[in-house]
Amino acid sequence: MPLITVNDGEAAFVCEPGDTLLRAGLRSGVGLPYECGVGACGCCRGEVGTGEVIDHWPAAPGLSDRDRRKGRILACQCSPVGDVQLRLRLDPAAVPAIPPRRRTATLVAVNDVTHDIREFVFRSEEAAAFLPGQFAFLSLPGVERERAYSMANLANDRGEWRFYIRRVPGGDATGRLFDTLKPGAEVGLDAPYGQAYLRAESPRDIVCIAGGSGLAPMLSVTRGYAARTARDGRRLDFFYGARTPADVCGQAELAMLPGYGEDLGFQVAVSDAEAAQAAGWTGRTSLVHELVEATLGDRLGQCEFYLAGPPGMIEALLQLLQTKHRIPPERIHFDRFF
């Protein structure tokens, strides 16, 4: 099996056939930098010294023309052909608390959440081990390439994995999930990944902000917070950004948690003013970051933030939190759903 050496011996790991450099490294407990795992964020950039790799997606948006000129590759999109010398900056924070593993899982239930989001429940033989807010790669029968989906539940011994998935018009994986896959179907599940997990030890108040299918990991983080053994004076505020009133979701799940309405708050903003009016929406009509700023006011600077959703929403939130309010990046944890 190919041996991958990082920075002339700073780290080394073997790569199973078919695995990518990124995932093989993480499986071996090596802190390769990453965020999305799907070629979009650019965090896993590196250079190949000696050796050869197969690039599964040479046009990946995570690389700029300048990167390509400089011969850089994305560790999440490349598999080694033989031994490889890799150069990139290792990130101690990326060393996985739970090394990811591949397994088989069976679809056991599908539940409607909104007109275009469904909950998909899978079961695996061994325990479902992950931190609140992490994601898995699902490989679906008949779909080329795996897709990333975030767990909505908490780690458990029953081997249960719950996902909230939004149908993407014309999408390969979501088309398969919504139209063909029936309970009993087997899929490949490689998990856990992701660094936007709940920092249970942080004493700060928590703010979770979700847009669209970003609901899943924010539910998981909130469930992790609600599972703490004692009320400790902290609070969690959950904000959901929906396009239209028909897209609003999350309240039913949160209302079941202890402290709902007390130290667990839930607020929604609908962004499409026309749709809001047509539906007789009486709640807030704005972008979700405007709701967050208006609600939290001066408290904004003291909180720990968790964000999940479409790249545009995350960008608006980072602009608000980081550029405008100068909240340090280590207090903002996010996944962009590319």
Added chain:
Amino acid sequence: MKMLCNTGDVPAGESRRIELPGRPPLAVFNLDGSFYVTDDTCTHGDASLCDGEIDTDDGVVECPYHQGAFEIATGRPAGAPCTVALRVYPVEIRGEAVYAAVEEVETACP
């Protein structure tokens, strides 16, 4: 306007970090004799852009951490994973000195 350094302190194609009390560090860039001042900390993580590589042809600085990039003159993100613009500050050269319109004091987050 605040004086940050002398023009001679920042050779062409290089940068220099300036720490002022009570505000996040600044970066002074010299692109072929034109001076620019931006925040020094990358908007993607806790990295100093003055430790990064400057690409004079593109007018871009690359973050030493994940190699995200910014256009030095405008602060615009110019390479993943950076998506949030850097703050840039108006610059004035008075004699040999580099001045920038930075807010005198910024409230840091607790």
